Amino acid sequence: MERLTCPKENGLFCVLASFQGVTEIKDEKEKLSSLSSQFEAIAKDVLLGGCFEINSVRRIYPLEIEFYYHEEGKGGLKDPVMYHTKDHEGKQLDYYPLGSINCHLSGIDVTFENKEKQYRASFLIREYCVKEYVDGKWVDKENKAREKRPTYLYEDMFMNIPLSDGFNVKWVNVESINPAEEIHNKPRVNVAEYERNNEGVFKKVEISGDEYNKLSKDEKDDYFSYSGKRLKRCRRMWNYYVKND
Numbered sequence: 001m002e003r004l005t006c007p008k009e010n011g012l013f014c015v016l017a018s019f020q021g022v023t024e025i026k027d028e029k030e031k032l033s034s035l036s037s038q039f040e041a042i043a044k045d046v047l048l049g050g051c052f053e054i055n056s057v058r059r060i061y062p063l064e065i066e067f068y069y070h071e072e073g074k075g076g077l078k079d080p081v082m083y084h085t086k087d088h089e090g091k092q093l094d095y096y097p098l099g100s101i102n103c104h105l106s107g108i109d110v111t112f113e114n115k116e117k118q119y120r121a122s123f124l125i126r127e128y129c130v131k132e133y134v135d136g137k138w139v140d141k142e143n144k145a146r147e148k149r150p151t152y153l154y155e156d157m158f159m160n161i162p163l164s165d166g167f168n169v170k171w172v173n174v175e176s177i178n179p180a181e182e183i184h185n186k187p188r189v190n191v192a193e194y195e196r197n198n199e200g201v202f203k204k205v206e207i208s209g210d211e212y213n214k215l216s217k218d219e220k221d222d223y224f225s226y227s228g229k230r231l232k233r234c235r236r237m238w239n240y241y242v243k244n245d
Contacts, residue, residue, distance in 0.1 A: 012171035013099045015045040016112035021119045023071055031077050036237065039067045039123075040185070043240035046123070047183050050173040052157065055165055057133045060157055061177050063146060064127035064241035066188050068109070072118040080194045080202040081234070084111070085120050087202075095120075101169075107150030108157070126150045126189065127241065129177060146244065178242040188239045190224060192231040205232035 019038055022031040043065060052060040070079040072086055079085070083104045086092055095115040096102065102109040102122060109122040130144035144156065161167055192204040212223060212230045223230050 011050060011173050012046070012110070015042055015049075016099055016110075018042075019112055019121060021069070021071075021114055021117050021121065023073070023076065023117045023119055028077065032236065035067075035069055039238055040183075040240065042123070043067075043183055043185075047240065047242050048176040048178060048181070050171055050176075051131075052169055053172045054157060054169050055161055055167065058141075058157075058161075059131040059133075059138060059172075060125070060153070061129040061131065062125050062127075063129055063178070064125075064239065065123040066126050066191075067123045067238040067240075068121065069238075070120045072120065076119070078194075078202065079120075081191050082120060082122070084109075084113075084122070099171075103154065105151075108153045124150060125153055126239070128153065128156070130156050131177075180242050183240050183242055185237045185240045187233050187235065187237055190226055191234040191236075192226075193234050204229075206230060207232070 019042060022034045025031045025034060046062050046065055051062070054060070068079050068082040069077065070082045070085045070087070071077045078087065080087065082088060083106075084093060084096070084102055095113045096111045098112055100111045102111050107124055107126070109124050111120070111122040113120045113122075127146060127148050127150070129146060130141040131138040132141050141156075147153075147156065157169065158167075192206075194202040195205055196202050207223065207230050209230065212220065215223075223232055225231075
C-alpha cells in the first residue's frame with residue numbers, strides 16, 4: 001500500500017478511507033501481514049504529514065501512535081484489548097463515522113470503522129507535541145515538546161478554549177515538525193498477548209513470579225509488569241513512532 005498525498009481539504013479522512021481491512025483474507029498470517037502494510041502507510045501520513053489544529057490557536061502533532069483492529073464477525077481476527085467492540089462491551093455498538101474521536105480510559109483514539117465489512121479500526125495517540133500560535137508564529141508549549149502520557153491529551157486538546165469562540169478540531173496537512181523521513185515500529189505498549197480458553201473466552205497470557213525468574217534474559221524481554229502481574233507482550237508490531245532528536 002503506497003503512501004497517499006491527500007488534498008488539504010480532505011487530509012486525514014482521505015488517508016483513513018484508503019484502509020480496506022482484511023476481512024476477505026482467511027489466513028491469519030496473511031491478515032497480519034496486510035494490516036502491518038496498511039498501518040504503516042497510514043502512520044507515515046499521520047506522523048509526517050500534518051497535525052490536529054484547535055481553533056487556529058493550538059496544534060497537536062502526533063509523535064507516536066498505536067493501532068487496533070478487530071473483526072466483529074464469527075471467526076474473524078480479534079483484538080481483545082480494544083475498547084469499542086461487542087466482545088469488550090458485551091453489547092452491539094454503533095459504528096463510528098470515518099475519522100471520529102473516541103475518548104476512553106487510556107486516551108483518545110481516531111477511528112476508521114466499517115459497518116459493511118464489520119470491523120473496528122483505530123489508532124491511539126500515545127505521544128505528541130503541543131504548539132501554540134503566539135505573535136504570528138507557532139511555538140512549542142512549555143514542557144510539551146514531547147508529551148508521553150496519552151491521557152493528558154484530554155487537557156491539551158480541549159482545555160482553556162473559551163466556549164464563546166466555539167470549538168473546532170480539524171486535521172490540517174502541514175509540514176512535519178519531524179525531520180526524519182523514516183518511521184519506526186515496535187510492539188504495542190503495555191498490551192498483553194491473549195489466548196482463548198476452553199470456553200472460548202480470551203484471557204491475558206500471564207506467568208507467576210517464580211516462572212518469570214527462571215527465564216533467560218531474552219525470554220524475560222517478552223514479558224512486562226503491570227498491576228503486579230507478569231504479562232506476555234502482544235507480538236503485533238502496531239506501534240509507530242518518530243525518534244527523539
